[in-house]
Amino acid sequence: MNIGDILLLYDYNNWANQRILDTAAQVSPAQFAAPTGHCFGSLRGTLVHLLGGEYAWRMLWQQQTLAYFGALQEGDFPTVEVLRQRWAEEEHALRAYLVSLTDEDLVGYLRYTTPEGAKRERVLWHCLVHLVNHGTQHRSEAADILTRYGFSPSDLDFTLFLNERG
Numbered sequence: 001m002n003i004g005d006i007l008l009l010y011d012y013n014n015w016a017n018q019r020i021l022d023t024a025a026q027v028s029p030a031q032f033a034a035p036t037g038h039c040f041g042s043l044r045g046t047l048v049h050l051l052g053g054e055y056a057w058r059m060l061w062q063q064q065t066l067a068y069f070g071a072l073q074e075g076d077f078p079t080v081e082v083l084r085q086r087w088a089e090e091e092h093a094l095r096a097y098l099v100s101l102t103d104e105d106l107v108g109y110l111r112y113t114t115p116e117g118a119k120r121e122r123v124l125w126h127c128l129v130h131l132v133n134h135g136t137q138h139r140s141e142a143a144d145i146l147t148r149y150g151f152s153p154s155d156l157d158f159t160l161f162l163n164e165r166g
Contacts, residue, residue, distance in 0.1 A: 023153040
């Protein structure tokens with residue numbers, strides 16, 4: 001794994017997030033906040049969880065603290081547009097962090113302690129790939145909700161991203 005690979009994965013991650021947000025912008029405010037059978041309760045809850053994960057993991061990588069997990073609250077995002085604006089800020093901060101990394105940084109270790117006192121040690125590139133994978137899981141949940149509302153985001157496959165990228 002090298003920084004070019006990581007940047008490509010994060011380009012994909014952003015592309016897929018934007019497809020979901022573009023599609024979410026089509027739902028009514030009631031649909032955005034309506035309870036669903038998904039684990040984060042609503043389309044809004046799912047998307048806030050997805051954004052919150054990106055924010056919290058970046059802060060863990062940069063500050064070695066878990067304090068930012070759960071920091072974003074669903075109620076702080078009454079509309080898709082408010083969520084989209086905050087996501088653009090996070091994408092900018094995340095991109096700035098990623099481009100500061102070197103190939104050597106990727107094989108370094110991230111060390112932190114859980115609130116329960118457990119010591120964790122992870123290779124950084126594993127954490128970086130985890131976040132993209134986490135996004136894939138929760139985008140698929142959001143895509144299911146959107147499709148049930150009659151607004152499919154269409155395919156979110158990595159290979160489609162590569163095709164569109166040229």
